[in-house]
Amino acid sequence: MNFEYSDKVKDLQARVQAFMDEHVYPAEELFAEQVSQGDRWQPTEIVESLKAKAKEEGLWNLFLPESDRGAGLTNLEYAPLCEIMGRVHFAPEVFNCAAPDTGNMEVLERYASEELKERWLTRLLDGEIRSAFAMTEPAVASSDATNIESDIIRDGDEYVINGRKWWTSGAMDPRCEVLIFMGKTDKSAPIHKQQSMIVVPMNTPGIKIERYLPVFGYDHAPHGHAEVSFTNVRVPADHMLLGEGRGFEIAQGRLGPGRIHHCMRLIGVAERALEKMCLRTKSRVAFGKPVAEQTVTLERIAESRAMIEQARLLTLKAAYMMDTVGNKQARAEIAMIKVVAPNMACKVIDWAIQAHGGGGVTSDFGLAAAYAGARTLRLADGPDEVHRNQIGRLELKKYD
Ligand SMILES: Cc1cc2nc3c(=O)[nH]c(=O)nc-3n(C[C@H](O)[C@H](O)[C@H](O)COP(=O)(O)OP(=O)(O)OC[C@H]3O[C@@H](n4cnc5c(N)ncnc54)[C@H](O)[C@@H]3O)c2cc1C
Numbered sequence: 333m334n335f336e337y338s339d340k341v342k343d344l345q346a347r348v349q350a351f352m353d354e355h356v357y358p359a360e361e362l363f364a365e366q367v368s369q370g371d372r373w374q375p376t377e378i379v380e381s382l383k384a385k386a387k388e389e390g391l392w393n394l395f396l397p398e399s400d401r402g403a404g405l406t407n408l409e410y411a412p413l414c415e416i417m418g419r420v421h422f423a424p425e426v427f428n429c430a431a432p433d434t435g436n437m438e439v440l441e442r443y444a445s446e447e448l449k450e451r452w453l454t455r456l457l458d459g460e461i462r463s464a465f466a467m468t469e470p471a472v473a474s475s476d477a478t479n480i481e482s483d484i485i486r487d488g489d490e491y492v493i494n495g496r497k498w499w500t501s502g503a504m505d506p507r508c509e510v511l512i513f514m515g516k517t518d519k520s521a522p523i524h525k526q527q528s529m530i531v532v533p534m535n536t537p538g539i540k541i542e543r544y545l546p547v548f549g550y551d552h553a554p555h556g557h558a559e560v561s562f563t564n565v566r567v568p569a570d571h572m573l574l575g576e577g578r579g580f581e582i583a584q585g586r587l588g589p590g591r592i593h594h595c596m597r598l599i600g601v602a603e604r605a606l607e608k609m610c611l612r613t614k615s616r617v618a619f620g621k622p623v624a625e626q627t628v629t630l631e632r633i634a635e636s637r638a639m640i641e642q643a644r645l646l647t648l649k650a651a652y653m654m655d656t657v658g659n660k661q662a663r664a665e666i667a668m669i670k671v672v673a674p675n676m677a678c679k680v681i682d683w684a685i686q687a688h689g690g691g692g693v694t695s696d697f698g699l700a701a702a703y704a705g706a707r708t709l710r711l712a713d714g715p716d717e718v719h720r721n722q723i724g725r726l727e728l729k730k731y732d
Contacts, residue, residue: 335648341409344394348416348427351391355382356423360698363422372553373504382426383459391427393457395434395593397655399441401457407651411596415644418597419604421705428459432501434593436463436512439529443573443582448531452510464511466497466532466560467583475715477583478523482515482562484530484572491517491530491572493538493565499712504544504556509534513562514583517576527579531571538565548704584659592654592666594709595647595673599640601702602677605684606636608697613687623687632683643669643676664726667719674709675716681706 337345359378366376386392394413396402405413417423424430433456440453455461472479482495495515502508510533517528532539542559544551574582610633613624623629650669653662681703685692692699710716 333649333652335408335645335652337412338409341405341412344391344405344409345412345416347389348391348394348413351386351389352416352420352423355385356420356426360420367553372551373506373556375505375507375554379422379425383428386427387459392459393428395429396437396441401441401453406655407592408648408655410593411648411651414593414596415600415603418600421701424597428457429593431593432465433463435591436465436510439512439573439582440531443529444531445570448571452531455509460507461509462502462505462507464500464502464508464534464558466500466503466511467514468497468499470496470498470559475718477514477527477580480514480516480527482513484513484515484517484528486517486569486576487566489569490566491569493530493532493562493567496542496559496561498545498559499557500560501557501712502555503534503541503558503560505554512573514579521577524580525577527583528576529573529579529582530567531573532562532565532567536565536567538563547708550701550704591713592647592650592669594713595643595650595669598673598677598706598709599644599647601706602636602640602643602680605677605681605699605702606633606640608699609633609636609680609684609687612684612691612697616689629687632687636680636683639676639680643673646672664723667722667726670713671716671719671723674706674713677706678703678710 359382362378363376366378392403393401394403394405395410397406397410414424414429417427417429437453437456440449440456444453452461452463456463467477467480468474469480469482472481474480482497483493485492493513493515497513500511503511510531512529513532514527514529516526518526540561540563542561545557545559547557610624613629613633614622616623618626624633646665646669650662650665653665659666681699685699685703688697688699691697694700
């Protein structure tokens with residue numbers, strides 16, 4: 333493995349960094365202001381204008397490996413760029429690299445018909461619309477996807493969908509025009525052949541946003557997470573992806589690339605928290621010396637640096653393996669980084685909060701929001717326990 337970034341990546345790193353410095357960091361306050369004015373569930377002018385600038389500069393769709401529709405970067409090449417974007421929560425959208433669109437675009441790219449691609453993928457890649465992914469259900473333990481029980485039933489030239497989903501991220505955004513829905517097409521089939529994925533236009537009759545779901549009190553507007561009901565929702569049969577009963581196959585493809593993006597971003601989140609911890613503790617004096625020089629703070633700073641470096645290297649290793657031997661062979665590394673990155677980020681942010689004293693839990697430093705975001709990723713990417721079980725089983729298998 334050689335983790336030296338190529339000249340192409342170094343150039344992109346410098347350009348993304350310069351864009352962040354010039355346009356994104358200075359827009360943080362304005363973004364918060366625009367969200368808080370009027371209807372919170374409307375896109376902001378600032379993000380729309382930054383999107384146009386990033387597109388103009390060619391800093392657009394940097395994800396999407398193995399496709400000529402993206403920037404032609406491998407996962408390993410994309411990782412350091414995604415990390416830089418992760419430092420500001422709305423930045424990934426500015427570069428059209430935000431979840432869940434990235435995962436959905438990958439699914440459409442790999443599994444949709446040309447017609448569906450034309451209708452949805454092109455517009456997603458243009459940043460004109462947004463999308464959602466509806467798998468999790470309030471009624472069942474959804475970390476075990478075999479439990480998902482919504483119906484997708486064939487009726488002539490259409491499928492009829494009934495079910496209730498929650499944690500459908502992005503569904504609150506009026507630009508969210510399409511979602512990928514997971515449900516059962518055949519409850520009598522073998523357990524891993526019961527589920528399918530289908531493309532559902534959001535304006536189809538029978539879809540109702542029941543409520544938004546707050547995360548530790550944050551609404552994550554204008555993106556948001558929603559509980560959504562589907563009552564006799566009819567979509568054309570050709571909206572089925574890959575074929576009936578192939579939902580798990582698609583999920584395995586989707587849970588690879590799209591999902592380690594969160595890990596890449598979390599490295600950036602943790603770097604920023606550490607930066608804030610250092611700056612704050614160097615400038616505050618308690619009991620006769622800067623807080624930074626109290627041994628416990630020094631130790632936490634040192635430990636944070638070591639943890640971030642370890643997580644970055646594991647992220648790069650997982651990305652490298654996805655590029656070279658594929659998602660299946662890389663499954664232990666993918667599972668490991670999904671455990672390591674959010675736990676690392678939570679710990680580093682927690683220390684940064686502590687180092688800021690009372691200020692750390694206000695909205696003044698962005699640390700409380702960063703903690704809430706990082707904490708969700710011990711669940712949103714599949715619970716830690718499920719990944720640990722997989723890592724443990726793969727380890728034990730070596731001794732069969
Ligand atoms: C902010 C956020 C955004 C999300 N976005 C989306 C989205 O866009 N689309 C979508 O479909 N879903 C989304 N989710 C849902 C997320 O994927 C699920 O919450 C997750 O898969 C867990 O499912 P569950 O909530 O049903 O928990 P359950 O399955 O009920 O599990 C509860 C707990 O049981 C324990 N547990 C489960 N299995 C095991 C095991 N094998 N061993 C030991 N312990 C175990 C774990 O502690 C787990 O947290 C999001 C969640 C959050 C918080």
